[in-house]
Amino acid sequence: RKEVEQDPGPFNVPEGATVAFNCTYSNSASQSFFWYRQDCRKEPKLLMSVYSSGNEDGRFTAQLNRASQYISLLIRDSKLSDSATYLCVVSGSSASKIIFGSGTRLSIRP
Amino acid sequence: NAGVTQTPKFRVLKTGQSMTLLCAQDMNHEYMYWYRQDPGMGLRLIHYSVGEGTTAKGEVPDGYNVSRLKKQNFLLGLESAAPSQTSVYFCASRIDGENIQYFGAGTRLSVL
Numbered sequence: 001r002k003e004v005e006q007d008p009g010p011f012n013v014p015e016g017a018t019v020a021f022n023c024t025y026s027n028s029a030s031q032s033f034f035w036y037r038q039d040c041r042k043e044p045k046l047l048m049s050v051y052s053s054g055n056e057d058g059r060f061t062a063q064l065n066r067a068s069q070y071i072s073l074l075i076r077d078s079k080l081s082d083s084a085t086y087l088c089v090v091s092g093s094s095a096s097k098i099i100f101g102s103g104t105r106l107s108i109r110p
Numbered sequence: 111n112a113g114v115t116q117t118p119k120f121r122v123l124k125t126g127q128s129m130t131l132l133c134a135q136d137m138n139h140e141y142m143y144w145y146r147q148d149p150g151m152g153l154r155l156i157h158y159s160v161g162e163g164t165t166a167k168g169e170v171p172d173g174y175n176v177s178r179l180k181k182q183n184f185l186l187g188l189e190s191a192a193p194s195q196t197s198v199y200f201c202a203s204r205i206d207g208e209n210i211q212y213f214g215a216g217t218r219l220s221v222l
């Protein structure tokens with residue numbers, strides 16, 4: 001079993017729709033959680049950190065469920081520019097323990 | 111502010127050739143990482159460094175060596191390239207105490 005698992009997609013949704021992804025992790029001792037965005041042939045960039053109480057940044061909402069060991073990302077009122085691959089990242093206390101999911105591909109259609 | 115800079119951006123090698131990928135960061139970050147990204151595999155850690163003069167193996171270190179002689183630079187070497195090393199290589203850095211990584215633009219390597 002992979003340490004961090006994501007549905008690879010692709011999710012193909014119309015502009016203006018709401019879309020949500022989940023990511024599950026296997027290590028219950030994981031401490032920090034993030035969503036990164038990666039555009040085609042580009043480097044990953046931090047989208048948002050994920051906090052225990054849940055957090056929102058504009059149209060994006062991230063949630064953490066420690067009991068079930070998953071994090072989620074909700075995108076409201078999706079834009080064409082949201083088309084990208086979204087990477088779930090889980091980290092522990094060790095310098096090397098930053099684990100990336102394989103990513104979920106999102107495509108927004110006009 | 112350049113952030114994390116990788117050179118070269120593209121390279122084609124023949125099997126058995128050697129090369130060095132350079133990663134430079136100007137953010138005074140202690141930690142630096144080398145990843146490879148292959149389709150469907152996500153980012154896999156090759157080697158990392160927690161400070162100048164120190165390096166450690168990651169998940170997929172075989173066939174690669176690294177050096178961190180200066181805090182701002184992290185070099186990844188391929189001594190004898192193999193087709194299995196065809197990939198996109200990303201360097202990342204972060205500050206101690208914070209797990210947010212900053213990535214370079216990547217190096218696309220093809221080994222024929």
